[in-house]
Structure formats: structure tokens, C-alpha cells
Amino acid sequence: MSGVRKYKSLRTLVTRLRDDLSNPTKPTSLLLVYAYNRTGKTRLSMEFKDAGKRKNGGRSDTLYFNAYTEDLFIWENDLEGDAARHLRLNSDSNFFNGLKDLALDKTIAGYLSRYADFEFDIDYEEWKVSFRKGDAEDIKISRGEQNIFVWCLFMAICERLLDGHTSYQSRSFLYIDDPISSLDDNNAVSVACDLAALLRRAASRKDSNGAAAPIKVIFSSHHSLFFNVMCNEIGRAKEDQPKVAHKRYFLHRPNGDDSYILRTTEDTPFFHHVATLAELQRASDPTEGKLYTFHFNALRSIMEKTASFFGLAVISFCLKAINNEEDRALYNRALNLLSHGEYAIHEPTEMGEDNKDLFRRILRDFVHEFEFNVPDIV
CATH class of the missing domain: 3.30.1360 (Gyrase A; domain 2)
Structure with missing residues (x-):
């Protein structure tokens, strides 16, 4: 699969990231990495730091x-x-x-x-x-x-x-993982713009003699708005400023183990809701997936984001696209009842078989009616 690579450990993944930033023939100043919470972003940042210490005799780079x-x-x-x-x-x-x-x-x-x-x-x-x-x-x-x-x-x-x-x-490296938690959207945009300006400066840095001396940067986040603003601010041309050579990745840990998938997102940010749909499709696979009660929360959240995109505030907008009136009523009741409650992600409860079948039907019809192009990240 083009643009997708699998790594069996954090150490091999860090080697890839450092190679990206240190490639003498195709230099890259900045890596933007999107990943869900609990993917291992913090551990990745520490392994990146430790790799530098191993390389430099205990001195951090x-x-x-x-x-x-x-x-x-x-x-x-x-x-x-x-x-x-x-x-x-x-x-x-x-x-x-x-x-x-x-x-x-x-x-x-x-x-x-x-x-x-x-x-x-x-x-x-x-x-x-x-x-x-x-x-x-x-x-x-x-x-x-x-x-x-x-x-x-x-x-x-x-x-x-x-x-x-x-x-x-x-x-010689900056590694910034999830800068701010609990930010409202207004401050998220402001902080992202300020950070992007700083990282553009790092990428174009020169020494006292005028020679190029960039500080190489990895930025990672699970915050979709923050990530998209960063991508836009880094990617667009700025008057009187050099272009920033950068790459964008979606980091994914499909099986919850120590293997990682790094997907190139090319010219556009990897949208959070589409990635979540791919996760839900994997979880709903009848032979290899596992569905838990909190997956109804995730599906409802995606429907709310979709309705919001079209300027509406309720998921009934999404359900109206489904032709069968009985299904619409059933799906609405299920999403209202099963997407509420205290579902612990760290101690998840597996769905019953009836709810699994119902979840698969809702997800299938939703993806089909709105013609989502769900990426094959697994």
C-alpha cells in the first residue's frame, strides 16, 4: 500500500522519523504527526529523546x-x-x-x-x-x-x-507532543498559529555566519482542530518567508500492541472523523474485530460532526438520509440509549450480539448514504 509502512517497535519507528529529518539528499525540517490518544505518542517522544542520547554518548540532542x-x-x-x-x-x-x-x-x-x-x-x-x-x-x-x-x-x-x-x-531537535490540553477552540487556533510561526522560524534558522542551521521539529497531536490549523499554517505560502519542507503523517496502532502503522497524508491533513470511521469499521469486523459499548459513543460523535458540517446540530439529519423509516426510528432509539452512560475505555464492556448486529447496520448505512471514502489504514 503506497504511503503506508508498518514498524514493529517504537525504536524502529524513531529511526524512520530521524532519517526523515536527517536525509541529506531530500531534507525535511518538520514532521506533523496526527495520532489518537493512547497510541503511544508520549512514549514515542521519549524514545526519540533516548535515541539521541544513545547516539551522542549520553548527551541529549x-x-x-x-x-x-x-x-x-x-x-x-x-x-x-x-x-x-x-x-x-x-x-x-x-x-x-x-x-x-x-x-x-x-x-x-x-x-x-x-x-x-x-x-x-x-x-x-x-x-x-x-x-x-x-x-x-x-x-x-x-x-x-x-x-x-x-x-x-x-x-x-x-x-x-x-x-x-x-x-x-x-x-538540534524539537519534539512537541500535544502542547495544550483542555483548550477551547478559540485558544486552540491562537496557540496553533503562534506555534506554527515559531516552527517556521526554526526551519529557516541561520547561524551567525548566515549559513543554514535549522532546528528540526516533530509535532504530534490528537487534537484534530489544532492539527489542521498547524497543517494549514505550515503548508501555505507566506510572503517574504521561505517554504517549509515538511511531511504529514497519521500514526496508528491497529492491534493495541507494540506495532505501529505510519501513513503519509500527502497534501491535506488527515481528518479525525474519517480516521475514526476506519477504526469503527475495523472494530465491527465480524471475524477479527471487537465491539465495545463505548463504540456507540464514537459513532454518535461522528454523526454529530457530520451534521455540524452541514450546519445542523442534531444527528437526526444523518438518519434522514436512510430510506427505511423503520430503520431510522430504530437507529435513533439505539443511538440515544446506547451512546449514553459511563462506559470506561480503560475497562471496556463488550457489546451483546444483538447490539453488535445493530451497530454494524447503523455504521454500514451511515457510511454508504454519505459516501465516505474511508481509508484502508488497517
Whole structure:
């Protein structure tokens, strides 16, 4: 299958990604990777970092952002006084190398003001950050606001890396996995545009002598809107800016084991809902698939997105395309009843045989009536 390759381990997949970025005859500055949650994106980013250490005698060549990065910030909630709360930085991490010398406050504040309305103070001697809003000092910010602050700090560090600061000159790769969780769509677009601008700068970076010195980048995400904005911002021509040589991939782990499929998505982003339909078709295969109760939730979500695309808010729009009135009524009842409830994905419950048959019928008719071109990713 053209544009699709299978890898038996994270290590072999990382070799492929590094080869893409280091190919001397066909250089690529940036890889954009779309993958579902629980595909192994965080582990992939750590394996990429570890591969660099193995290659460079224990010295890291990658500045990365992933779930581990956010864990470097821990709240001190002042349980006794219940007044002076702050965020403590893990000073043992190499992530903060040279932080005292980077003068990041102004750069962080510049980014933060675009997404939030609180302010901060960094105590570099005590390795802590306090927050304020209006007259309120030492406030506890929300998890979403904390994630925004951490991301702005990372973006500021990236700017110093691109500026050539000595603390980060061993880093020749940036690996960014799922930058922000719990973002509303408006902020997702803003953050994606800012990140795309930074990565374009990384791709076209030059050294002090004017020679090309790009920082190579891998960006991965499960957030379909974020990913599509990144693809559009990186792919389109910008006035007075060089074109960014990049590749786009859909990363898939079809059997839940340690084998991975990497699919080239060519000129357009790989749309999340179409990929999900392919997953549902695989799960509904009578001989090799397994259907769980949460698959009804996924199918209903796809129908809602389809209706939304046509400017409507309810899935009855999708069901109206089905000719048989009895089937329409049955499918509507099934989707309303079976796509609600607390279905744990980590401890899934397999469907009964009757519900499996019903699910297959709904999926088959939906895909047929709307003529989806579902990719053969499995």
C-alpha cells in the first residue's frame, strides 16, 4: 500500500522519523504527526529523546515538550495558612538549565497576555512561581491556566534556543507532543498559529555566519482542530518567508500492541472523523474485530460532526438520509440509549450480539448514504 509502512517497535519507528529529518539528499525540517490518544505518542517522544542520547554518548540532542514536562511543575497549596500558594519548579530537571540566565519573564508575559488574564512572578532563587490577578495575590490558578503558563514558558525557552543561547546549543531537535490540553477552540487556533510561526522560524534558522542551521521539529497531536490549523499554517505560502519542507503523517496502532502503522497524508491533513470511521469499521469486523459499548459513543460523535458540517446540530439529519423509516426510528432509539452512560475505555464492556448486529447496520448505512471514502489504514 503506497504511503503506508508498518514498524514493529517504537525504536524502529524513531529511526524512520530521524532519517526523515536527517536525509541529506531530500531534507525535511518538520514532521506533523496526527495520532489518537493512547497510541503511544508520549512514549514515542521519549524514545526519540533516548535515541539521541544513545547516539551522542549520553548527551541529549532534543528539547521536548510532553506530559512529563507538565509534571515538572507542582503546587504548594499552603495548607496551613490557606493564603500563599505557588507553583514549584523541579530544579533537578535539565529542562530548566540556564533558566536564571535566560531573562524569560518578558517573553513569557508576551505570550501569556494573548491567552489569559492573570500575571506571574518567578522567584529564581526559590524555584517557584506565584500568580496574581487584579488585587489578588498568590492565587491558585486553574489546571487549564497552569497548562497555558507552562506552555508559554516552553515557547520562551524555544525562542532562546533559536536565538543561539549557550544553555541549549546541544539541541538540534524539537519534539512537541500535544502542547495544550483542555483548550477551547478559540485558544486552540491562537496557540496553533503562534506555534506554527515559531516552527517556521526554526526551519529557516541561520547561524551567525548566515549559513543554514535549522532546528528540526516533530509535532504530534490528537487534537484534530489544532492539527489542521498547524497543517494549514505550515503548508501555505507566506510572503517574504521561505517554504517549509515538511511531511504529514497519521500514526496508528491497529492491534493495541507494540506495532505501529505510519501513513503519509500527502497534501491535506488527515481528518479525525474519517480516521475514526476506519477504526469503527475495523472494530465491527465480524471475524477479527471487537465491539465495545463505548463504540456507540464514537459513532454518535461522528454523526454529530457530520451534521455540524452541514450546519445542523442534531444527528437526526444523518438518519434522514436512510430510506427505511423503520430503520431510522430504530437507529435513533439505539443511538440515544446506547451512546449514553459511563462506559470506561480503560475497562471496556463488550457489546451483546444483538447490539453488535445493530451497530454494524447503523455504521454500514451511515457510511454508504454519505459516501465516505474511508481509508484502508488497517
